Amino acid sequence: MGSDADPRLPQRDRPWMMRTYAGHSTARASNDLYRRNLEKGQTGLSVAFDLPTQTGYDADDELARGEVGKVGVPIAHRGDMRTLLDGIPLDEMNTSMTINATAAWLLALYIVTAESQGVAQEQLQGTTQNDIIKEFLARGTYAFPPAPSMRLTADMIAYTVEHVPRWNPINICSYHLQEAGATPVQEIAFAMSNAIAVLDAARERVPAEAMGRVFGRVSFFVNAGVRFIEEHAKLRAMAELWREIGTQRYGVSDDELLRFRYGVQVNSLGLTESQPENNVQRIVLETLAVTLGRDARARAIQLPAWNEALGLPRPWDQQWSLRVQQVMAYETDLLDYADIFAGSHVMDALVAEMLEGARAEMSVVADHGGAVEAVPYMKAALVDSHRERIRAIEAGERVVVGLNRFTETEASPLTDDADGGIVVVDPAVEAEQIGALERWRAERDGNAVRAALADLARVARDGGENLMVPTIAAARAGATTGEWAETLRSVFGSYRAPTGVGEASAADADDELEELRGEVEVLAERLGRRPKILIGKPGLDGHSNGAEQVALRARDAGLDVVYEGIRLTPAQIAASALQEGVHVVGLSILSGSHRELIPSVVEHLRDAGVQAPVVVGGIIPEQDVEPLERAGVAAVYTPKDFDITRIMRDVIHLVGERSPSDGAPAASGAA
Amino acid sequence: MTDAGRALGARLREHDLSAAPAALNLLESTAPDDVREAAELLGELSPARLGGEAPGHIVGVTGPPGAGKSTLLSALLRELRTDGRSVAILAVDPSSRRSGGALLGDRARIDFDPGDEGALIRSTAAGERLGGLAPRTRVAAQALAAAFDVVVVETVGVGQAETDIADVADTVAVVVQPGGGDALQFLKSGIMEIPDVLVVTKSDLGQIALNARRDLVAALRSLGASETEVVAVSAAAPAAGVDDLVAALERHRARTDVAARRAAGRRAAALSEFVLEYGERGLRALGGRRAARELLAGADPALGPAELLARLEEHLP
DSSP, X not given: OOTXXXXXXXXXXXXXXXXXXXXXXXXHHHHHHHHHHHHXXXXXXXXXXXXXXXXXXXXTSGGGTTTTTSSXXXXXXXXXXXXXXXXXXXXXXEEEEEOOTXXXXXXXXXXXXXXXXXXXXXXXXXXXXXXXXXXXXXXXXXXXXXXXXXXXXXXXXXHHHHHOTTEEOEEEEOHHHHHTTOOHHHHHHHHHHXXXXXXXXXXXXXXXXXXXXXXXXXXXXEOOOSOHHHHHHHHHHHHHHHHHHHHHHHOOOOTTTTOOOEEEEOOSTTOOSSSTTHHHHHHHHHHHHTTSSGGGOOSEEEOOOTTTTTSBOXXXXXXXXXXXXXXIIIISSGGGBSOTTTTOXXXXXXXXXXXXXHHHHHHHHHHTTSTTTTHHHHHXXXXXXXXXHHHHHHTTSSOOBTTTBSOOOOOOGGGXXXXXTSBOOOTHHHHHHHHHHHHHHHHSOHHHHHHHHHHHHHHHHHOSSOTHHHHHHHHHHTOOHHHHXXXXXXXXXOOOOOOSTTTSOOOOOOHHHHHHHHHHHHHHHHHSSOOEEEEEEESSOOOOHHHHHHHHHHHHTTOEEEEEEEEEOHHHHHHHHHHHTOSEXXXXXXXXXXXXXXXXXXXXXXXXXXXXXXXXXXXXXXXHHHHHHHXXXXXXXXXXXXXXXXXXXXXXXXXXXXXXXXXXXXXXOOO | OOSHHHHHHHHHXXXXXXXXXXXXXXXXXXXXXXXHHHHHHHHHTSHHHHTSSXXXXXXXXXXXXXXXXXXXXXXXXXXXXXXXXXXXXXXXXXXXXXXSOEEEOGGGGSOOOTTOTTEEEEEEEOOSSXXXXXXXXXXXXXXXXXXXXXXXXXXXXXXXXXXXXXXXXXXXXXXXXXXXOHHHHHHHHTSSOOOSEEEEOOGGGTHHHHHXXXXXXXXXXXXXXXXXXXXXXXXXXXXXXXXXXXXXXXXXXXXXXXXXXXXXXXXXXXXHHHHHHHHHHHHHHTTOHHHHHHHHHTSOTTOOHHHHXXXXXXXXX
């Protein structure tokens, strides 16, 4: 563009799609919330499902206990989906569903619900997240082993390209990689490698002539942190790499199909529990990262609420975030101009640097045999990066205002009210959902459901046909989420993803850690055994990044660490603590189910004869700390306790206090 | 802390599996009181007290990282439990002890049913000694073999550690994945001891697994190890070959003189403990390695490593 040219666009750009990630309690309550949000000017829906729905369990499953309706809405069958979308015209709506392992099932319920509204599947618009590799890497809500999971993804892509052509069957997520600690280069490289694995799998299941359309339907879901210039460069680099992959690897030539399309939820990792009002400006700046340059602007945005680190946001908190988007799109002149970074030396150099790093990292993943085979490598790399990030915050090298610098504060009027400024899901919701589920099962045509599930199992076993067809049939027949997933589990088997902690290297000890190691040696001498800690996550919450970091630090402090990973029942934790003879149990929980699950774990432990103290970390609202302590928890840590070494010091002292000095093991279990 | 050790030992002898966690706590401890109790516990489980060797089958499972050991163990555990046999798994983690601590990640990778009282999984660090088995693991395996039908000791590696595991286990199974070719090289070059059973995992890879199996069988034959069975297993669903593995392990045990093998293992353990404690200088004081072996061979075969070590120490000037 010459210097005389008008920098303004002939016509102002249309704003991006505005959404709010929402849903909790019940389909009815979530439907009310969606309708109110749409009235406020939200232009698309973003459905948050609860963890049982995401991992394929019904509300009455043992693993679902405490999780129903907590981080999203429970959807068990087509009746729930119909209630959720009641009064929302699906031929006009653009719906994003954060659903992965069970994406095929939820899409089937959506299609069947649209049918009941008289809307054909060809008209539907929206996105299923459906990115299973990042579930193995970062988010933990997988249900089946990698190979059949990839087949399920490929079948969905093959089906939607033919029958639901305006649907984005997959959103490759770099979002969760950043939350798990990825550097911008890792975020780009792992996401692109992931996309290649998906496209390669799809290539096996669609006719060759459809590959261009398949490529064109793959979209991304990215993250944006507060270093917003670097973050913008990251998106430009992704757009360039995507085009390159499309032309070179898949022979796509149509410009429209080569476009890098992405939605975004800005960073939650950087949001703080202390002085949470500061999160508002973080969110605004992060939004700039994905909107500032027209050539790499988001197609859809959803913003977290300022108080996410405290618990579930209220409608008012979410409204504030929607208004941030609206001010940016409608009040500012952001949408008036052509790309403002075109010709910027700084931006071009940043992009070039990231491309170089990303290409190198992608070739490492390729050397492992592709993204599926490289999951253990990528997971360990993320754990390492996250550890470095935490170290920099602890050391004060990376400033987080209100957390490790400028921590003096006035009392906040925003969090003053009785419930601490968050929504608490009524525990009665779970029983209600279980009751409704039982009625549903009693009233439907049981024979039709059995036949549909038998056919689903047959297709799963045979491997030749597309799984979407019997999945839609099962949705129509009235099968439940748990039944659909259980049928596939029975054929595909279940799976536990690598934890990444075993491969992570030992840290160089600073003085504080060195001192702690000394204390542990003394304690080990006194106990007769090295102090041993069990670390695990009860419930269905798969966000294991925090637990992994605590496990690493415990190891680096000199403890023997049994890291048990995610998705554990209280009975499992108790059995493990007993068998392993641990001196202390550390539990991590972020889904809000701590009120139900933690006391249950303590009870199971004591029933098993394990006297080891229990410590808990996670998103635990202030008002829940005391009840947990009363239930027998020795200490509770929340996001404001960012110094993990200090937590370790507490834990080691706790073991010292609670363990008898005569060398008798703390967790004896002896009669 | 009066006779806790003795009581726990007696419970294990009576196949009371619920005594196992507390027994392991005691056996792992170096606190003086615990060491005394542990000796009492082991006394209750000595061949003399049991009227023979502990009846359980001690199986060593070893292989390089990524060979699929954890998945295999999950499948093996399931198969054995379906058969009604009680199983203890001692997962020995090789993690570096640079900080003193260790990350014991195997438990997360092995599927188990928390309500199943016939199965136990215990993770331990390899100890201060690089690669080798902690002496406590050997003792633990032998104690558990009094109570459990099968005791699996899982270790990582294909190198020297197997000599250690061969001293502990009645049957050593080495796990390799097809396509790597490393196992073949290790076998031919003698880096890897000839295992009792060789397991090729990921047999769902089809031709690759078949080729790997064929090459390994040929290599074993050329080394004169015709008794070593090579079993192809797919531990991931749908599992296949796990029953063949169980049968191969059992066939090996049936043709093995378990009492002699365990006695030899105890002697080897005592000797390596001695070398660790007193070094080459200590060996010279006994008149060399051969003389030390002869001393051990002359001792009662039912003696444990600690007592055998004491025998050697008696001959130190």
